[in-house]
Amino acid sequence: MNKDIILLRTVEVAAIASYKYIGMKDKNMVDQAAVEAFEVMLRNERGFKLKVVNGEGELDNAPMLYVNQFLGDLNDPEVPTFDVSVDPIEGTNPAAYNFAGSISTISISRENTMLQMPEMYMEKFFVKDKYSNLINLSEGIINNVLRLQEFENRKDLRCIILDKPRHNKIIQELSKLGVVTRLIQDGDVLAAIDVVNGEADFVYGIGGAPEGCLMASLALASGCKMQSRLINYNQIWPNEKETESRMEKENAWMSKHNIDTSSILSDYDLVSDERTRFFAAGLTAGGSLKPIKYKKGKFFVNGFMASHGIVRNFSSIYDVNKVNNLKPDIKYLFDKYKR
Structure with a gap:
């Protein structure tokens, strides 16, 4: 499958997983749900590999999505590798206290084109x-x-x-x-x-x-x-x-x-790559990116993508029953993070 669709779907599902903890006053649980969603959604993908350049921190400070972690197709040395900056949930505090300001986001670029930034x-x-x-x-x-x-x-x-x-x-x-x-x-x-x-x-x-x-x-x-x-x-x-x-x-x-x-x-x-790509999905969101909604077994997610000067705003509907029958990896997350 096209990696752009995979990455867009990943941030959308990360927002869905974190939805369970909106307003629960626990920002660590918000982040943990999104982090697991990223790992689950990307671990079985084939055809590309992602190197986390800017992520959750060094290996001893984060269970996954840490700096220098690899995701995606880890078994094929011939697949292309992309640099990644990722924030599973930007704005964990707004999500934890249910006010505007939280999204799931990731960007990719060609290998060795993204500067690893310090915690400054x-x-x-x-x-x-x-x-x-x-x-x-x-x-x-x-x-x-x-x-x-x-x-x-x-x-x-x-x-x-x-x-x-x-x-x-x-x-x-x-x-x-x-x-x-x-x-x-x-x-x-x-x-x-x-x-x-x-x-x-x-x-x-x-x-x-x-x-x-x-x-x-x-x-x-x-x-x-x-x-x-x-x-x-x-x-x-x-x-x-x-x-x-x-x-x-x-x-x-x-x-x-x-x-x-x-x-x-x-x-x-x-980021020294004009072909870099950026993806996001709203959690509590705000402004032009709308917050996630759940109604009668369906998640309504507002996604966003930019590449090559083209900007796309998406409205996606995840019907839980239909998705559960077709995507076992998403079903796992739906079941675990059901509100």
């Missing part, structure tokens, strides 16, 4: 396609926004930004400029999907660096643009116990890759 913070600026040649993060977000406003000849650009204390000042500055800001609790990858789907003009803010690779794939696959810059842990949490050890790890990684916190990274610096 990252400043990210993701803009829609018409602004691709206008942005320069090294000049600061305000100068960029002024340039976009001049280009559009209007002030009321639509921005999505994480509602975090570190963004309070910039939120106030954007408001003074006339920018319409939509604040979200979690999920800048989901916010970037909204930009692609025309629900916003840009996403800005400081979030996780591993998610930056997912957003970079989305930018390249959809024709949008992203620039980013790594942020040291002590800039966000200067007085935490783990700050010193985190800084040591971050500095070692940046030295290894000849990158520092002044380096402006393009989407292509993170």
